[in-house]
Amino acid sequence: MKFFRQIFLAIKYFWLPIILTSATALTLTACNPTNFKSASAQVPQLVSSILSDPKTFNLALSQESPNIFGLTYxxxxxxxxxxxxxxxxxxxxxxxxxxxxxxxxxxxxxxxxxxxxxxxxxxxxxxxxxxxxxxxxxxxxxxxxxxxxxxxxxxxxxxxxxxxxxxxxxxxxxxxxxxxxxxxxAHALRESIKQKDSEGKPTFLSKWGVDTPTKQIIVNGPYKVERYDTSERVVFRRNPYYWRKDNQGKSQPYIERMVWQIVENTDTSLLQFRSGGLDTVPVTPEYFSLLKVQEKQGNFKIYGNEPGTGTTFVLFNLNKGKRNGKPLVNPVKSRWFNTVEFRQAVAYAIDRKTMINNTYRGLGEPQNSPITVQSPYYLSPKEGLKTYDYNINKAKELLIKAGFKYNQQGQLLDAEANRVRFTLLTNSGNKIREAIGSQIKRDLSKIGMQVDFTPLAWNTYTDKLSNSLDWEASMLGLTGGLEPNDGANVWSPEGGLHMFNQKPQPGQQPIEGREVAPWEAEIGKLYIQAAQEFDEAKVKEIYGETQRITQENLPLIYLVNQLSMSAVRNRFEGIRFSALGGAFWNIHEIKVMN
Structure with missing residues (x-):
């Protein structure tokens, strides 16, 4: 559905389910060049970085980025x-x-x-x-x-x-x-499918974890994993058996080695890039002006200036179910979250124009749809897509209509006089998201809501979203592509990334009393219909209806589409930037010039 997109981790753009992303636009950053100075002198290589450790080397079990699979399969x-x-x-x-x-x-x-x-x-x-x-x-x-x-x-x-x-x-x-x-x-994995563990499950489920010796990871992509040092780096070596060759019969890719340094702070990556030894860095809004004036002096070029293909959004936990008799969400808060006027009020109260001007430094556009603007199935506001322009008065009207009220201090209360207060989670280390979360906290205070904004470590955060389901509100992103059906695992009520009303995944504790709303089920049905239809005009009409429903019911409250850009050293030849694939989607063709 595929965390994709200007994601180096999806460097060879191919179909995958949509995945969670730990960054709004995760691209290559880079590491301290002194770590690999001697190696760099010996072989052509590209040194880069990722925000956190990969979680598995087992492609079938991966749900999130960063991951190695765009390079290896x-x-x-x-x-x-x-x-x-x-x-x-x-x-x-x-x-x-x-x-x-x-x-x-x-x-x-x-x-x-x-x-x-x-x-x-x-x-x-x-x-x-x-x-x-x-x-x-x-x-x-x-x-x-x-x-x-x-x-x-x-x-x-x-x-x-x-x-x-x-x-x-x-x-x-x-x-x-x-x-x-x-x-x-098959020759490396078939036995693990047949073998069962003590619980009767295939041992494949524990196969190729990140503690597996890298020589055991058999791949078919342009690169194989040569080394993985936890919390430090992932090193890839050119796969000599990769099928591609150039017109002269020379094996591709040309770059011998890829190095991903694990750098959790984007400021550190920027400093290293500016020092002259790093190969590429994502051009986020707070860095654009600084980098733009240094292009010639720094011997690099900024590529791209178009909307990214992923999404960034706020969502509430709409799951009404229980585990072991305990509600996943406080019933009082669950009633708020499952009230459509509440979600619409939140959407109207978020000042996305200010968000674009301040956090994104003007390098973003309002986002209103789960379908990327590059897709032929995108429904624009001019074609009838509902938008939520900043309107505090409209937000308050909706809340009062839904039975909420204000006390003398301007605090929002529900019909039973409960103060409206909830926790908003996101992943720590992402400055853009942390700035957005702080603004949302301020924006929603203007309609009387108290938001406890809490960034968490990525592993802790994703465990709450996909396993324990112990969360109230969240902000994150998903990868994107041209084909909306890639998002089937988000929009099907049974899908593995139907996170706003998640069903338990295999091996997780059961949930009692989970309900699927009629609009929720309708989106799932429409996605099925769109996949059955071959008349492109009708396909666009069906996906248009899904976008109307999502914007009316707001299971995901979309925020800003950041412009997709990367800075790359001029010594790399063959860059053909695309918001869909990033700067290195054609890694097999890219050469390092002397």
Missing amino acids: IGLVTQNPITGKVEPDLAESWQISDDKLRFTFTLREGLKWSDGQPLTAEDVVFTYNEIYLNEAIPTDTRDGFRIGVSRKLPTVRKLDERQVEFTLPEPFRPFLLNTGTSILP
Whole structure:
């Protein structure tokens, strides 16, 4: 649905479910060059940084960024972020039956894994049948392959060593793009699917954690993991068996080594970039003016100046369920959050114009939709999309209409005289989000709400969102792309990232009394219909209706779309920046000039 987007972690843009992002626009930053000075003199390399440690080396179990998988795995097809077209990757070609129910892929000849073993149709069948489509494996990827109202999955079979056939229960418009999902090695992982632990679960669920020796991680992408030092760095080495070659027959990628330094403070990354030894840094609003005047002197260029493809939003926990007899959300607060006028009042009370001018330094645009503006299915405000321009009086009117009232001190009370106070969470270390949270706290105080704004460490934060479900309000971001169905795991009530009313994931404690609102179910149904429809005008109409419903009911209150930009040293040749893929989406083509 795919944390994507100007995300280096999705450097090779391919289909993945939408993922959580720990930054509004997570791109390359860089590390202290002295750590790798001698290595840099020996091989072409790109030194960069990420905001936190990767959580797993098991692609199927990953739900968030930063992750290694954009560099290490590829699928049958890929999407060109410049043209939006689906292009061959592991598959050299494909055929689609007239009834659109059978897709036959022919793999390239001579494909190999990073350990030199052959990559064949058996790996494709294994990846889909035994991992992605296997109900015993808790992977969000499966949500993107559920088809129709029945939510049936395709069947996959091997025709020969190079041919694979997918059979669909009914036509499914996004299917070709979805086959960009990464292929995994059968010879390295099959045994872990068969073996069971003491609880009867596949040992695959504990396979390839971040404590796994990196030599054991078998990949098919442009890079393999060479080293991982916790809280310090991830080092990648060029995969000698990666399939791409240039027109002269030379193996790609050209850059021999990638280094991700783990730097949790973006100010530190900026200082290191300005010192002259770093390769690239995301151009966030607070850094733009400083960097722009230093382009020539610093021997770098700022790429991009268009809206990013991801989203940033505030959401409330709408889950009415209980665990072990205890409500997930305080019932008093749950009544507030589940009142649509309450959510609309919050939307009207957030001054996004001031947010753009102050926090984003003018380098952002108001965001009103879960669908990126680059998508052909985006519904603009001119086409009828509801917006929530700053209006304190309108916010107060809605609250009073919903039964809230004000005391003599201007504090907001509910009908039972409970003071309206809640905690707003986000991830710490992200200066943009921390500034937004502080502004939201001030903005909502103007309508009498008391907001306890609390940034948390990323791991603690995501555990609350996806596991314990112990939270009231939150601010975060999601990756994005051109195809809205990539967000199926957000908008399906059963989806793995349906975070505003999350159902328990496999292995988690059950929830009693969870309710799905009619508008919530309707969005899920419309996403199914859009995937069944092949008339592009009708597809746009259906997705337009989903956007109308989301903006009316506000399960996610969208904030600002930051302009997507990166600064890159001039010694890198072949940069073709795209908001969808970032500066290094075509990493295999990029060269380091002497």
